[in-house]
Amino acid sequence: MTLKKRLASGKPVVGSWITLAHPSIAEILARAGFSWIGIDLEHSVITIREAEELIRVVDLCGVAPLVRLTSNDADQIKRVMDAGARGIIVPMVNSAADAERAVAAVRYPPDGRRGVALARAQGYGAGFEAYRKWLKSDAVVIAMIEHVDGVANVEAILAVDGIDGCFIGPYDLSASLGLPGKTRDARVQAAMRQVKRAADKLGKPAGLHVVEPDPAMLKRRLREGYRFVAYSLDTRMIDVAARQALSAVSAAPR
Ligand code: 3PY
Ligand code: MG
Numbered sequence: 001m002t003l004k005k006r007l008a009s010g011k012p013v014v015g016s017w018i019t020l021a022h023p024s025i026a027e028i029l030a031r032a033g034f035s036w037i038g039i040d041l042e043h044s045v046i047t048i049r050e051a052e053e054l055i056r057v058v059d060l061c062g063v064a065p066l067v068r069l070t071s072n073d074a075d076q077i078k079r080v081m082d083a084g085a086r087g088i089i090v091p092m093v094n095s096a097a098d099a100e101r102a103v104a105a106v107r108y109p110p111d112g113r114r115g116v117a118l119a120r121a122q123g124y125g126a127g128f129e130a131y132r133k134w135l136k137s138d139a140v141v142i143a144m145i146e147h148v149d150g151v152a153n154v155e156a157i158l159a160v161d162g163i164d165g166c167f168i169g170p171y172d173l174s175a176s177l178g179l180p181g182k183t184r185d186a187r188v189q190a191a192m193r194q195v196k197r198a199a200d201k202l203g204k205p206a207g208l209h210v211v212e213p214d215p216a217m218l219k220r221r222l223r224e225g226y227r228f229v230a231y232s233l234d235t236r237m238i239d240v241a242a243r244q245a246l247s248a249v250s251a252a253p254r
Pocket of ligand 2: 091146169171172
């Protein structure tokens with residue numbers, strides 16, 4: 001089942017983030033069993049050229065590569081989709097108009113405004129027709145709700161045709177409330193609950209990031225009903241595993 005259909009079916013999907021631009025990291029994570037791998041262009045130094053390499057590896061491993069954009073930028077959307085991303089995660093979607101803009105940048109006319117070319121996604125030309133069909137039925141667009149304006153408009157955002165779900169960004173959300181980094185503050189938590197309630201009401205998946213590779217926290221979030229979950233990221237998994245691996249000999253001389 002494609003990622004889009006799985007999201008629509010109400011089944012939870014668990015992915016993870018790549019922030020380091022090495023194809024081996026993409027290969028290791030893609031083979032670990034995640035349903036999607038998000039290549040994070042927003043908070044990393046991954047270039048567009050490196051993004052293509054990571055997309056290719058994840059894709060060839062049979063996992064859906066998604067790209068979190070640096071911003072809601074139609075030109076960047078075109079390039080990462082042409083490189084073969086199966087969908088996008090769009091930062092700072094604050095209104096239905098923002099959501100419509102992102103969807104239009106993914107779709108070809110007459111449904112959208114994306115330019116047409118023959119790149120990796122289209123099989124370098126040999127697979128254009130198959131890609132056109134796939135794009136209509138299976139491209140994924142996830143709206144990040146990470147500003148008070150996005151919270152206020154969350155129902156209208158999720159109601160946009162082509163928006164498959166939302167992903168809460170607690171850090172930017174806390175900043176938009178004048179509380180940067182205070183993600184446990186009651187006002188941030190209330191805003192997060194409001195997003196989750198809206199997603200449940202509209203029958204679209206709500207997502208968030210379980211930052212630490214902590215299976216108990218992952219289970220808790222899934223139990224709470226979050227269905228588009230990003231589970232940790234490359235750097236935290238390496239850091240935590242390295243420290244755990246050494247913990248038995250922490251007194252050893254360096
Ligand atoms: C945020 O918390 O703002 C994020 O973007 C998390 O990914
Ligand atoms: Mg953010």
